[in-house]
Amino acid sequence: MQFITALQFLAALTAVSAAPSAPHSEVSNELSKRADIFDMDCGGETFDIQDIRSTFNQFVSVANLPNNQKPAAGTRVYPQQYGNNKGIPSDPEVVAALDAIPGCKTGQSGFKYFEYPLANPVWTGGPQTSQGPHRIISIAQNVGPGGSRTYTYCTxxxxRGGNGMGDGSFRACKQV
Structure with missing residues (x-):
């Protein structure tokens, strides 16, 4: 497993944003970025660019571990697949946000979306509900058993918002 420092992550983001889009079959340890990273307001709680980058770094560092080694909130292991029971995003506001980001559009064959708790400090596991209400969403190409994915940060x-946490749905955070 390769751990990537924040400086290496920033260098990778700069290189990716300056280069033409790479095919999705790129080496799995490379990071890919499609969405620009901005400060975000998530239902009244603001996360800055560094919060989001740190969360994405944590996501990538644990994503390909066996489930029994990944961070968990009670019995919920993260990262986990995001979407309905078929892995398809179905929250209308989130679908609209993803469809506005090249490379993150919904309906792409052979790709899955993943969620990871967004918190400051970075969430690394804890009791049930410790993951809080906020997430980052990434997309990755499907791989076979034992394969390693390359994750792309989306949004x-x-x-929070709408009917509140109790309704189970997600909403897009707003760019600040």
Whole structure:
């Protein structure tokens, strides 16, 4: 497993944003970025660019671990697949946000979306509900058993707003 420092992550983001889009079959340890990273307001809680980058770094560092080694909130292991029971994003506001980001559009064959808790400090596991209401969303190409995915940061989402956390749906966080 390769751990990437924040400085290496920033260098990778700069290189990716300056280069033409790479095919999705790129080496799995490379980071890919489609969405620009902005400060985000998630239902009244603001996360700055560094919060989001730190969360994405944590996401990538644990994503390909066996489930029993990934951070958990009670029995919920993260990162986890995001979307309905078929892995398809279905929250209308989130679908609209993803469809506005090249490379993150919904309906792409052979890709899955993943969520990871967004918090400051970075969430690394804890009791049930410790993951809070906010998430980052990433997309990755499907791989076979034992394969390693390359994750692309897409956006941030929250359970806050609308009908509140109790309805289970997500909404897109707003760029600040």
């Amino acid at each position: 941030a989402i929250t359970h």
